[in-house]
Amino acid sequence: MKKDRIICGLDVGTTKTCMMIARTHLDGGLELISTGYADSAGLHKGVVIDLDAAAASIRKAADEAELKSEVSVDWVIVGAAGDHFQSFNSRGAIDIGGNRHEVTEEARTQVIAAAQSVPISPDREVVHVLPQEFFLDDRGGIKNPVGLFGSQLDVNIHVVTCQIALNQNLINAVNRAQMRVKKVVAQPLASAEAVLTRDEKELGTAIIDIGGGTTDIAVFLGDAVHFTKVLPVGGTHFTRDLAIGLQTTIEDSERIKKDAGTVLTERILAEDSVLVPGMGTRAARNVSRRVICSILRDRAVEILELVADQLRKALVSQNLIAGVVITGGGSMLDGMVELSEEILGMPVRQGLPLGIRGLPPELSHPVYSTAVGLALFGAEEAVVRKKKWGRAGGTPWLLNRILSLAGN
Ligand SMILES: Nc1ncnc2c1ncn2[C@@H]1O[C@H](COP(=O)(O)OP(=O)(O)OP(=O)(O)O)[C@@H](O)[C@H]1O
Ligand SMILES: [Mg+2]
Known part of the structure; x- marks a missing residue:
């Protein structure tokens, strides 16, 4: 099976840990290959409080999913929660030229960075920066301004932040379970991805x-x-x-x-x-x-x-x-x-949960919304990466395991 088409979502919930291994199809669809489940240990109100216990339940869920699919999981998209997650909305603006200019990809990136230039406390990090709406010369309702002409570009964004230490504890638990984290996704956004139309x-x-x-x-x-x-x-x-x-x-x-x-x-x-x-x-x-x-x-x-x-x-x-x-x-x-x-x-x-092929009826259940959403996030990310770099990347399995064991 081609590794660059495998996506793994890992929901480390307070009560259960669930791994979903899926495969992306050329038509953009996502198909479930296997799942693994374990009762969670070492978590309280969504955050890791016992590294070894959390790592053991993550490993158990991963072992089950790996065994059923014969895929060894290197990278996961992991869902994170806990009341240390905070969010705010912000607006940024840039001048894209006195005379009418075309908005480039670079200008899009710059205006999002301008909106993001709000000081956050040093113990916090940004998890998501989500553009809501772009404005060109005050004309709103624009989802993607690239290629359009104007002089001033504005954007409204939603920013999600979390405490660095608590996020790192989750990443360390996954590393200790011999996997690496490709992306951390706030659990409410993962569930939304799977459930909302x-x-x-x-x-x-x-x-x-x-x-x-x-x-x-x-x-x-x-x-x-x-x-x-x-x-x-x-x-x-x-x-x-x-x-x-x-x-x-x-x-x-x-x-x-x-x-x-x-x-x-x-x-x-x-x-x-x-x-x-x-x-x-x-x-x-x-x-x-x-x-x-x-x-x-x-x-x-x-x-x-x-x-x-x-x-x-x-x-x-x-x-x-x-x-x-x-x-x-x-x-x-x-x-x-x-x-x-x-x-x-x-x-x-x-x-x-919706949006994934091959989900058996017993997994079409509200407790699996986050795990399915994480796999969908991973598929979306793979499409973006492919567009940027020409192909989805990946670290060879052995090197990945060595890096994990070395605590990288
Ligand atoms: N039929 C049911 N009736 C009432 N409660 C239920 C039922 N089925 C599951 N639950 C409750 O749902 C909770 C587990 O839900 P879920 O698996 O979504 O949580 P989690 O992902 O482990 O935790 P979190 O997302 O908060 O970190 C448990 O408290 C369980 O008792
Ligand atoms: Mg949950």
Whole structure:
């Protein structure tokens, strides 16, 4: 198999680590070859807190994907999250010549650099610089100004930054798992890539990925990113609330949440109950399902109100013509779509990953949105690189492994 057509997405989530190996086709399509899965270890609220444990779960997911496909993975596109991710919008302008001049690729790069010249704290680095809209002599709505004529070029951009140290910890965990990182992608953008349609991005939509340890938000308007945010709350908080409220184990709480949980408490019959195992030697007891689910509902309301607050602060709520898409494992909790509609006050749908061929039905599930999105990002990047350099590059497998082992 030609190596320069292989793309690997690695989603290091708080609860699960997932590797997707895919192949690009000449027609621009992407086809899934294999996947690997492992329960995550060494992560808390989206960030690595134990290097060895995180590296072991990454290696386990990679081993499974490699074994099934007989491809050895050198480079990965890795998704990163955690509330250290921050974002802002900025504008830049350059003069491209007194008399009307043609905008060159270089001028495009220069104006983006001008927009980016906002000081950021020395402990942070830029992860994404995403052009939203170009203006030529104040005429906006331009996606690509190259080749057009004008005198002044402006651009609005969205910039995503993160803490250097926390990002490096993730990269080190991947290196320790014997792979190298080609690109770090903010998880909300990866999920959006897999889940949102072109129309939704154009009309205006917010994607909310409710994961295990984080809730990631990305807002698209006019086919461009306008807002990104990672909140440090997710599905594990629902489970913990149940464990505390019901005085039972995390394992039993997780099972009860998935099997009997709903946030639509008003639909539960008064007599419905759930057998809750006791902790240690304590006996199991029947608990009202309404009581159990009101614990879940309280947490869901809290998270969705935090999301609503962020959308209000971003001043975008009124522009989300295509409403909201929820994805991630937390979106699987029964009634989340309905409750989100009630709290956010707009239409909500659940988002499943799309855009990759050969995705088996069991992987067409909201927990895989980020991993699929990372593979799609990798495919997009390969196309850009090919255009720039004539072909997709790659380090020979052995050299790559030696560099990884040497800690490079
Ligand atoms: N059917 C279900 N009902 C309720 N919760 C569910 C269901 N299925 C999965 N979850 C929850 O989804 C969460 C895991 O989601 P996901 O795999 O998207 O998170 P992650 O990617 O590991 O974490 P993060 O993105 O926050 O770092 C867990 O807390 C799990 O309990
Ligand atoms: Mg996730």
